[in-house]
Amino acid sequence: MPDDRDILLDVRDLHVKFVSRERTVHAVNGVSFELERGEVLGILGESGSGKSVTLRSIQKLLPPRNAVLSGSIWLDGEDVLTMPRKQLAELRGSDVSMIFQEPATAFDPVYTIGDQICETIVHHEGISQSEARARALELLELVRIPSAKQRLDTYPHEMSGGMRQRAMIALALSCRPKLLLADEPTTALDATVQIQVLLLLAQLQEELGLSIIFVTHDVGVAIEVSSRLAVMYGGQIVETGPLAEVVQSPVHPYTQGLLASTIHSASRGHRLEAIPGSPPNLEAPPTKCTFAPRCPYVEAACTAAVPQLEPLSDHRAVRCIRSEVGQASAAFAGN
Amino acid sequence: MPAINSQNANTETPQRPLLQVQNLRKYFSTKRALPAFGESPPVRAVDGISFDVQKGETLGVVGESGCGKSTMARLLIRLIDPDEGTVILDGKTIGGPGGLPIREMRSRVQMVFQDSYASLNPRLPIEESIAFGPISAGVPHDEANERAIAILAKVGLEPRLFVHRYPHELSGGQRQRVNIARALALDPRLLILDEAVSALDKSVEAQVLNLLSDLRKQLDLTYIFISHDLNVVRYISDKVMVMYLGEIVEIGDVEQVYEDPRHPYTKALLMAQPTMDPNRRTKEAPITGDPPNPIRPPSGCRFHTRCPFAEPVCAEKVPPLIRDGEGTRRVACHLWQEKSGHSKAGSDMAKELSYAG
Structure with a gap:
């Protein structure tokens, strides 16, 4: 493949395990992906799939005492994992920023929204308070907070959930990040507010050409924002590709099962095709396909070794020994 | 069914x-922290x-x-x-x-x-x-x-x-x-x-x-x-x-309500659902803002502050939850109640109103 792509982030063979006296959890087991500038990658997975840990690794936001990371995360030519602490502190909030699920706990309750945005800008860019305040106002207007000027002086608890999440997006964008990480940012919001925030993110992405990694467990949310999708299971990416291709002709049996068990308007009156069993316990590193115990197509080769993430085409890759068969059957079903 | x-x-x-x-x-x-602040x-x-x-x-x-x-x-x-x-x-x-x-x-x-x-x-x-x-x-x-x-x-x-x-x-x-x-x-x-x-x-x-x-x-x-x-x-x-906000705005058979929602809030709620079709992403949010605080709910119809079809009558009169046409559906909206005072009241006009996007 001719490489004229503009790669912003290159994650190579990332492993993360959490070690405590009682047990070890192998949360991420060999995740590799690239992110092009201006791309929105949706990482879709259920709880315990390693999606949030992968995202936090990019800012190295994991407890240093018991998180063991290996592999490499190249951001614009520099490896985040080997970066000195001071440089890492500079990176967080400026080049790479994050929006969290619960804005009420992400903000400091005793400072106003304006103060918190200004603090970040002054710290990273060393400009004056008044310049920073002007920028903070622009940012609140950018995220379409009504009467932004008054809102600068409000405390987080005085805002509604949707407004707080907009303010958090403003904070995340305050130092013009190269990469925006979003960890389930709309999960705690009401339905009518969630769609507003999703559309805001999509608009900002287009206006500012943002590169975003968006982690979610909700297929519908992933469809609304992503251009490319990576599906995670048991700490590994099991399928990745352009959004429409993955959603319309999933190849990995887990992706197929996840989409089939997601309830939509046409489900009524039909029995749901639930995936039997429950997600793997990750106390040992995988020695076989992590989905094998729940997979309807399991065969001997699935439990002999860990399948590799094999390319299907230029843009798609699947971690399943049946991937070619799967592609054929999915294509058949798609017609 | x-x-x-x-x-x-x-x-x-x-x-x-x-x-x-x-x-x-x-x-x-x-309760307030101090009784001197009075009853809230x-x-x-x-x-x-x-x-x-x-x-x-x-x-x-x-x-x-x-x-x-x-x-x-x-x-x-x-x-x-x-x-x-x-x-x-x-x-x-x-x-x-x-x-x-x-x-x-x-x-x-x-x-x-x-x-x-x-x-x-x-x-x-x-x-x-x-x-x-x-x-x-x-x-x-x-x-x-x-x-x-x-x-x-x-x-x-x-x-x-x-x-x-x-x-x-x-x-x-x-x-x-x-x-x-x-x-x-x-x-x-x-x-x-x-x-x-x-x-x-x-x-x-x-x-x-x-x-x-x-x-x-x-x-x-x-x-x-x-x-x-x-x-x-x-x-x-x-x-x-x-x-x-503490009230029923619409109740009825599930297919009837989902296929043909009457109350503007029901419509907005349904339209706010993320799509499952990558080729038909949502372009515009049906309503803006967050739900108001139930401590001081809006007067009249509680949805009127976010409703794109609201008229003065909506802020004044509480719409009763009444049966709408045939079937068992009940709706609390002035749009769907004749002589309610809403200029578009009565079913034919009301049907034509829809959200953008």
Whole structure:
């Protein structure tokens, strides 16, 4: 493949395990992906799939005492994992920023929204308070907070959930990040507010050409924002590709099962095709396909070794020994 | 599906609703730190709602946070006492002098909560958790334990493997099955499921929904299914009730409401659902802003502050929840009530109004 792509982030063979006296959890087991500038990658997975840990690794936001990371995360030519602490502190909030699920706990309750945005800008860019305040106002207007000027002086608890999440997006964008990480940012919001925030993110992405990694467990949310999708299971990416291709002709049996068990308007009156069993316990590193115990197509080769993430085409890759068969059957079903 | 309903209705004549709720109201007082600041207005959590649930049907309840759906559930099972209103179960008024005692009501109405872990005693093995209800209702120990084992099998957990386990040894999906088993141990008629599948992963959620469908048929149960997930409610319910700031804005057969929503809030809620089709992404949000605070709800129609079709009358008059055309649907909106004072009132004009996008 001719490489004229503009790669912003290159994650190579990332492993993360959490070690405590009682047990070890192998949360991420060999995740590799690239992110092009201006791309929105949706990482879709259920709880315990390693999606949030992968995202936090990019800012190295994991407890240093018991998180063991290996592999490499190249951001614009520099490896985040080997970066000195001071440089890492500079990176967080400026080049790479994050929006969290619960804005009420992400903000400091005793400072106003304006103060918190200004603090970040002054710290990273060393400009004056008044310049920073002007920028903070622009940012609140950018995220379409009504009467932004008054809102600068409000405390987080005085805002509604949707407004707080907009303010958090403003904070995340305050130092013009190269990469925006979003960890389930709309999960705690009401339905009518969630769609507003999703559309805001999509608009900002287009206006500012943002590169975003968006982690979610909700297929519908992933469809609304992503251009490319990576599906995670048991700490590994099991399928990745352009959004429409993955959603319309999933190849990995887990992706197929996840989409089939997601309830939509046409489900009524039909029995749901639930995936039997429950997600793997990750106390040992995988020695076989992590989905094998729940997979309807399991065969001997699935439990002999860990399948590799094999390319299907230029843009798609699947971690399943049946991937070619799967592609054929999915294509058949798609017609 | 209406077909199932009408069958039930035919076999049980004369038809009497299993549950009748009349003018149920609950305000929570918000106390100030110092009495000198005076009395502050209460949270109007549930503000005078009335509805019926027929035997064998599933009533879905949807609405955003603060709309009162969970308070309503807690009022029905009397975890909290209503300020006003009556609840009639199978023809008998619950509580009060001469009414059905609360204890007895609780053997016929049971509830499953969202947090599967917090709702089980961490120090009781599964078997004891399930047998606890029957024992406290006077069933001998041995019989209660036998019942627990039989119910575990019914909810799809192999009794041999699970009776002696503790809640922390189970996965979320398994724990929720235990909670369902415990709720069924007293052989209830009505099960209230308050966000019972919301905390589960999608693949596990589907398993539990299939289980609930099976149990309903096997045990002839009636469900009140509360959820913020409209797709799940559509899947499992026969009827749906849409709540906004403590009031019912629309209630009716689920397909009718989903296919042809009348109340602007119901429309907005449905349109706000993320799409499942990558080629048809949402372009514009149906309504802006957040739901208002239920401490000082807007006057008149509580939705008028966010409603794109609102007119002065909407801020002045409270629209009654009245039957709309043929069928059982009821809507509380001036648009759909002739001579309400809204310039577009009357069905033909109202039908043409729709959201952009």
